[in-house]
Amino acid sequence: MRVYLDYAATTPVKKEVLEAMLPFFSDDFGNPSSIHAWGQRARKAIDESRAKIAKFLNCQSDEIIFTGGGSEADNLAINGLVMGLGSPLALGHPSQPSLELRSGHRHFARGIPSTPPHVITSQFEHHAVLKTCQDLEKKGLAKVTYIRPNKEGIIEVEKIKKAIRPNTVLISIMYVNNEIGTIQPIREIGKLIEKENRNRLKENRNQYGKQKLENGKTNLQSPISKPISNFQQPLSHIYFHTDAVQATEYLPMNVDYLHIDMLTIAGHKIGTPKGVGLLYIRKGTPIRTIIHGGEQEKGLRAGTENVPYIVGLAQAIDLIGRQKTEDGARVINLRDYFIERVTKEIPEVYLNGSKTLRAPHIINFYFKNIEGESIVLGLDLEGVACSTGSACTSQALEPSHVIMSIFNDHFRAAGSVRFSLSKLTTKAELDFAIKKIKEIVTRLREISPYGSKKKEKREKKEGKL
Amino acid sequence: MSIDSLYNKKVMDYFVHPRNMGEIKNPSGVGRVGNPVCGDVMELYIKIKSQKAKGKNKEDAIITDAKFKTFGCGAAIASSSMMTEMIKGKTVKEALKVSNLAVSEALGGLPPIKRHCSILAKEALEKALASWKK
Numbered sequence: 070m071r072v073y074l075d076y077a078a079t080t081p082v083k084k085e086v087l088e089a090m091l092p093f094f095s096d097d098f099g100n101p102s103s104i105h106a107w108g109q110r111a112r113k114a115i116d117e118s119r120a121k122i123a124k125f126l127n128c129q130s131d132e133i134i135f136t137g138g139g140s141e142a143d144n145l146a147i148n149g150l151v152m153g154l155g156s157p158l159a160l161g162h163p164s165q166p167s168l169e170l171r172s173g174h175r176h177f178a179r180g181i182p183s184t185p186p187h188v189i190t191s192q193f194e195h196h197a198v199l200k201t202c203q204d205l206e207k208k209g210l211a212k213v214t215y216i217r218p219n220k221e222g223i224i225e226v227e228k229i230k231k232a233i234r235p236n237t238v239l240i241s242i243m244y245v246n247n248e249i250g251t252i253q254p255i256r257e258i259g260k261l262i263e264k265e266n267r268n269r270l271k272e273n274r275n276q277y278g279k280q281k282l283e284n285g286k287t288n289l290q291s292p293i294s295k296p297i298s299n300f301q302q303p304l305s306h307i308y309f310h311t312d313a314v315q316a317t318e319y320l321p322m323n324v325d326y327l328h329i330d331m332l333t334i335a336g337h338k339i340g341t342p343k344g345v346g347l348l349y350i351r352k353g354t355p356i357r358t359i360i361h362g363g364e365q366e367k368g369l370r371a372g373t374e375n376v377p378y379i380v381g382l383a384q385a386i387d388l389i390g391r392q393k394t395e396d397g398a399r400v401i402n403l404r405d406y407f408i409e410r411v412t413k414e415i416p417e418v419y420l421n422g423s424k425t426l427r428a429p430h431i432i433n434f435y436f437k438n439i440e441g442e443s444i445v446l447g448l449d450l451e452g453v454a455c456s457t458g459s460a461c462t463s464q465a466l467e468p469s470h471v472i473m474s475i476f477n478d479h480f481r482a483a484g485s486v487r488f489s490l491s492k493l494t495t496k497a498e499l500d501f502a503i504k505k506i507k508e509i510v511t512r513l514r515e516i517s518p519y520g521s522k523k524k525e526k527r528e529k530k531e532g533k534l
Numbered sequence: 535m536s537i538d539s540l541y542n543k544k545v546m547d548y549f550v551h552p553r554n555m556g557e558i559k560n561p562s563g564v565g566r567v568g569n570p571v572c573g574d575v576m577e578l579y580i581k582i583k584s585q586k587a588k589g590k591n592k593e594d595a596i597i598t599d600a601k602f603k604t605f606g607c608g609a610a611i612a613s614s615s616m617m618t619e620m621i622k623g624k625t626v627k628e629a630l631k632v633s634n635l636a637v638s639e640a641l642g643g644l645p646p647i648k649r650h651c652s653i654l655a656k657e658a659l660e661k662a663l664a665s666w667k668k
Contacts, residue, residue, distance in 0.1 A: 440573060442607035446540070446549065468573065479570035483605075516555055516611060518566070518577040518603035 071452040072498040076338075077247055077315060077431050077489035078456055082381075083340035089384035090342075093377035101374050102363065111376045118383030125390045126332070126349055127323040134348045134366045135379050139314045139335030140197035142348035143241075145359050145370070146310040146331045147201045150239050151186060151211050153357035185209060186238040186305065191216045191224045191253075192474035194243050195312055199470070202241070216242075218475050222251035222422030226258055233265060238305045244316035248458050248471040248487055249422035250431025252320065255311050259328025262309045269304035276303070308354055314338055314346075318389055318492075319397045319429045330354050336382045339389060345378035396492040400429035403490055407499050408432055414503070415510055417520075421472060421485055430490045435472075438520035439513040441486045447509035453502045455488045541608055544642040548612035553619050556601045565661030568654050574606030576614045578658035582626065582666055592667070593627040602658075609648035610655075616640050617655040626663060632656070 093114060099107030101115050119130040126133070136142045190202050192215045205211040214232045218224050224242055233240075240262060244255050310331035313322065317334050324332060331354065336345040350356055350369075362371025404427070412418050417437035436444060441457035448455055458469035468482035476482070488502070514520055539546055558579040568575040581599035585592065600618035604611045616637050621629040634652040638644050644652060 438605065440606050440610075442573075443549070443611060446546075446608040449539070450546070450550065468571070479573075483570050483573045516552060516603060517605045518575060519605055 070498070070501050071454075072502050073454045074488040074490060074494070074498075074502055075454045075456050076491040076494075077250075077487065079337050079343065080340050080491060081493075082342055083385060083388065085388060086340050086381045086384045090377040090381040093380055097376075099376075101376060102365065111374075114376055114380050115374055118379050121383040121387045122347065125322060125386050127325055128349055129352065131367065132350055132352055134350060134369045135374060135382070136346045136348055136370055137344055137372075137375070138337070138346040139195075139312065139333050140346075142333040142335070142346045143195065143197035143310075143312055144201050145348050145356070146333060146350075147188070147198065147239065147241060148205070148359050149356040149369070150308055150310070150331070150354065151188065151205055152359070153355045154186060154238055184236065185211050187211065187234045187236045188213045189216065189229060189232050189237060189240045189242075190214075191218060191242055193218055193222075193246055193248070193471040194241065195247055195314070196470075198241050198243070198312055218246075218251075220475060221426065222246060222249050222471075222475050223426055224253050224258075226254055226261055229258055230261055233307070235304050237307050239308050239310060241310040241312070244311045244313040244320065245428040245431070246422070246471060247315045247431070248469060249433040249475075250315070250428045250487075250489075251422040252316070252426045252428055253311075255329065256321075256327050259309055262307050263328050266306055269306065273303040315428060315431065317386070319400070324349055324351070331356075334382075334386070336378065336385060340385045341381040342378060345375055345382050347382065392492075397429050400490055400492060400494070403494055403496060403499060404429055404432060406496065407488065407490075407503070410499075410503050411506060415507055418510075421475070421481075431487065432489070433472075433485055433487045435481050435485045436510055437480075437484060438517050439510065440483050443513055444486050444506075444509055447513065448502075448505055451505040451509070453505050455486055455502075457486055540645065541612070541648075542642045545609060545612045545644065548615045548641065549608040552602075552611055552615040554601045554615060554622070555603070557603060558599055558601050561662075563662040563664070563666030565658040565663075565665060567657045567661055568606070568610075570605075572650070574610040574651060574654055575604065576606065576610065576654055576658045577603040578614065578617065578655075578662045580621070580659075580662045580666065591627070593630075594625050596623065596625055597621050597629055598623075607648070607651065609644050609651040612641055613637055613644070613651040613655040614658065617659055621659060626666075629659065630663065632659070 093111070097110045097114065099111040101108055101112040116130070119133050122133055123130045134145070136145060188202055188205065188211045190198055190213060202211070202213045206213050216224050216228050216232060229240060240258065242253050242255065242258055245252050308330040309328070311327070311329050312333045314333055314335040315338065316322070317339050321327065330351040332349040334347050337343040356369065358369045358371065360371045365371055365374055408420055408424065411434060412420060419435040421433040421435055445455055445457055458471065468479055469485060472482040472485050541549070558581050561579040562582040563580045565578045566575065579601045580597050583596045583598050585595045600622050602614040602618050604614045617632070620632050620637065620640060634656040637655050638649060638652040
């Protein structure tokens with residue numbers, strides 16, 4: 070028996086997805102930018118795909134930007150927004166600058182020294198978000214606050230509230246943590262930001278509205294034209310981005326319900342081939358492209374559209390829209406069965422992250438006294454696929470930044486393993502996996518220098534090692 | 535055994551069937567190296583037959599037994615196991631000449647990011663011998 074329990078790393082391409090894609094490889098192969106019939110057929114396919122996805126996200130078709138995957142979408146959201154703020158080239162930038170859209174960078178352009186805009190994210194984001202933020206910091210383009218998750222693996226709304234500064238322009242928090250599977254309070258954060266933005270608008274109008282009347286010029290110029298301290302500057306609008314890569318299949322994805330401005334989806338986590346994703350960008354969000362070239366995707370993502378993959382992505386999303394609830398409940402049952410048996414039947418195994426605020430498909434265990442890679446390797450030999458941390462980090466030797474952010478414990482980071490299910494997973498597969506996990510854990514604990522109580526006692530007594 | 539493995543056949547063999555795994559009661563020397571920060575911890579136990587004959591160098595003593603215990607990845611387990619095999623029966627002097635590269639080569643090579651495991655095995659041996667010399 071071979072059991073794949075690494076669906077959070079990637080998923081097989083769904084049959085329906087592949088079928089939808091096939092005509093667009095060799096038959097309807099046109100370039101959507103071409104005006105002839107070939108091109109227009111491809112254009113139509115993309116338009117239809119966009120409409121399907123817009124329905125799923127409850128947004129407008131032109132608020133969806135197709136990308137080469139989740140990482141690119143995250144990069145576009147963060148870099149694009151920070152670069153785009155105040156730039157007249159940014160999409161969504163008002164032609165008449167207004168106080169309502171005070172930006173962090175506008176004062177740079179005017180040569181007035183000030184602090185760069187402020188970004189809030191979490192310590193356990195995917196590296197596509199984390200490293201992008203770190204890079205902005207290095208370049209001096211942003212100051213970033215990294216919120217630490219609590220012991221349950223949840224980012225508390227209250228902590229975000231406290232971190233907000235007058236010049237905060239972006240908050241990026243993932244919907245579901247990709248390593249441990251905990252669900253973040255995205256809707257609550259979205260509501261908080263919306264409320265904060267409303268207050269800021271009022272505040273800005275109260276403080277600077279008068280000046281507009283006096284000099285009669287555009288309202289932006291008066292507070293900016295003379296050097297004033299940050300505290301006197303208008304408050305920035307805060308945009309909210311969420312990386313929803315691990316949430317797409319199971320959780321609410323209505324962007325209005327969630328109160329978000331930008332949202333990332335990756336195709337290969339939901340049954341498309343690798344190499345396609347999207348970023349939802351709410352109208353009015355000032356964002357600049359990070360890939361320059363043609364005018365595809367409203368100029369926000371140059372490069373000839375990947376027509377078959379975009380069609381596949383729309384098909385995968387359409388399938389989810391139709392199946393969400395029924396299959397989700399089945400996966401939750403399997404997940405809880407798996408957690409129950411592994412933690413009860415194997416000594417010293419602990420679940421990482423909240424048991425209840427958890428996506429249906431991701432489970433992460435801490436196996437005390439043994440190391441994760443050897444567990445993955447041992448299970449692989451027995452036909453069971455799982456992973457240490459995320460697949461993206463297994464090439465690096467660093468301990469899981471997710472486990473470290475929650476527990477600050479190297480043993481726990483080294484000994485944690487992720488199992489991720491899908492709608493294809495069966496109970497028989499889990500039973501097989503549990504049997505093999507028991508075997509490998511027992512064997513590795515025999516090899517490990519830790520865990521022998523007798524020995525630890527002796528060492529303590531002798532005071533050696 | 536799967537051919538789609540991160541490691542070669544030999545490394546996998548030593549991972550699945552580690553030789554000399556365990557502890558030695560009343561060892562002549564023990565070396566524990568590594569830490570959970572880097573993800574690997576090795577413990578090497580050695581038993582050395584004392585040389586009573588006069589004029590004989592201490593380093594000519596023979597390592598009669600070697601065992602290991604390892605917390606770590608597949609390469610760490612295989613490297614420590616291979617090290618115990620390579621030093622068993624050798625004199626202390628000879629054992630000290632076993633390089634980390636030799637361990638890696640005996641295993642048919644390690645992936646570049648795992649070479650530090652063979653270095654760790656070498657350090658464990660050095661530490662064990664140092665504790666014996668004391």
